[in-house]
Amino acid sequence: MAGIGGGRLAAAVSRAGALGMIGVPASASAQWIAEQAAVAGEDGLPYGIGLMAWALPGNPAQLDAVLAARPALASVSFGPYARYVRPLQEAGITVVTQAGTTEEALEAEQAGVDAVVARGGEGGGHGRNDVATLPLLEGVLDAVRIPVLAAGGIVTGRGLAAVLAAGAEGAWAGTAFMACVEATVPAAALERILAAKETSTAYGRVFDVAQRLGWPPEYGGRALRNAFFDRWAGREDELDDQAVAELADARGAGDFDIAYIYASQAVGMVRERRPAAEVVADFATAESFLRRRFQQAAPPEVS
Template identity: 40%
Template sequence: MALSTEFTELFGVEHPIALAPMGGSAGGALTAAVSRGGGLGLLGSGNGDPDWLARELPVLAAESAGKPWGIGFLTWAIDEAVVAWALELRPAAMMLSFGDPGRFTERVHDSGTALILQVTDLEEARRAVDLGADVIVAQGTEAGGHGARHGRSTLPFVPVVVDLVAPVPVLAAGGIADGRGVAAALALGAAGAVLGTRFQATAEALVDPATAKAIIEGRGEDTERNRVLDIARDSPWPARYTARTLAHPFLDAWRDREDELAADPNARQAYRDAVAQGTIPALPQWAGEAIDLIDDLPSAADLVAALAARAEAALARVAGH
């Protein structure tokens, strides 16, 4: 069966699969590969760093083969100028995550670019509808990287959002790493799935080889949501968002002591010193709970097709075909 949904029809893509716009790691090559594979690649531009974008956008333009692609931003970290500049690139979609996107949405609508808003609770979902989102991403707490400190798991959260925001199409995110997860998202009423950690373990991802290896070898129980590493790095992420990462020695030392760490400049300097000495990773290793399902490092374009094929097979099996 063909996995045609409101999402695939809206963007003219073959498969109901999107790349999570992971800041820094979803670069031009990875975004282009996902789009070439029949999904929707979303460039992970984070705070809109101009030097990073200047490096990655030409790669995306050269390798996307004319397929639709989008760009994602951290809502709390950008301003109107970044959004205006990005819209001049004519992306098929702009995805805004984490924070109130209200000051940007009219400009996105006026440009003709599809507006994708990621939500982590029902209040945000209602707000996304009011702002005219073309697509809503419902992110569960199983997701790697940042998410709501007091969020909900993907399985119960997605169908509630689907019912609440109908007829706006919803994409499921969080803990999806194979075709069965994509099939499950569709069964929950979503129009597709957003995958992050699975695409970090691909040939095109901008991650340190040690991080890709750690994801392949890791287990879901090795991941943990925390703010310790953001505090240690003096990261400006708002306190309402925690990050799911793999185990880390600094996390072991400061678990459940966030306030104490925030008040201790010497400890944060010790973190920076350890990074400089190479005794701890330069960046936290963001990873979702589904890493047990990741055991290879394929091309992202091939991976999209494989995910779709396994999703189709899973749905056909349930249907008795």
């Protein structure tokens, strides 16, 4: 949710009873993090901050800003994150990381994180595309003893109920909040999000290579398919300076035939713009789904 999930959205999610997250872009300054954290924490409610591990060596002030802000939770993922676990925990911050394979989840447990996010290939934005959410969740739950959250294509109370029934402690959601009034989404992007279907996304490294970003190659991104992606998918090595400039100009102009919109395969369920509180309330219906399903499955009483 980097670029979309700022302090305002995080605060709204936390006020509604979930844990709001600030997504930190790789180039964000320490001042930006401090400003967004002040907004997210204005009501004194818990919130979290998500960092990209691969970006921290080139921008160490981000970690310092998180340590100073002392959010309830920090997520450090996608790259060598283990070195940051202890400093964050010593500051009283709960630490999680995202894992795209069971092996990554085991490594996270060994690194000492407090919980692991099993993020399936359906997920929007960056992560592995090796394993889908459900088989990954099953494997991770079987392998680790720390709490597990599920991520990847979970946008409704039904989806949350499904992963809770499997044994997850909760869900890690992003796409569900993309059309929220508190999210930082350009009008042209919002229009495409609301019109998207479950088949509208594509996974790859086109947009990262075209921005000359240092994402580890195993972590591609899932975004709404557009003309730029289709033109360059499979030809990432040929992305030249002209293509780089084209993407940069399109981002500035809000031309989403070229610029990217990261979203999960569940984006087709995001059908209207609404407050974050309504999205959280929809997730809360998971309890009624579970209660009804388990009551139906209960054996008849014998007198």
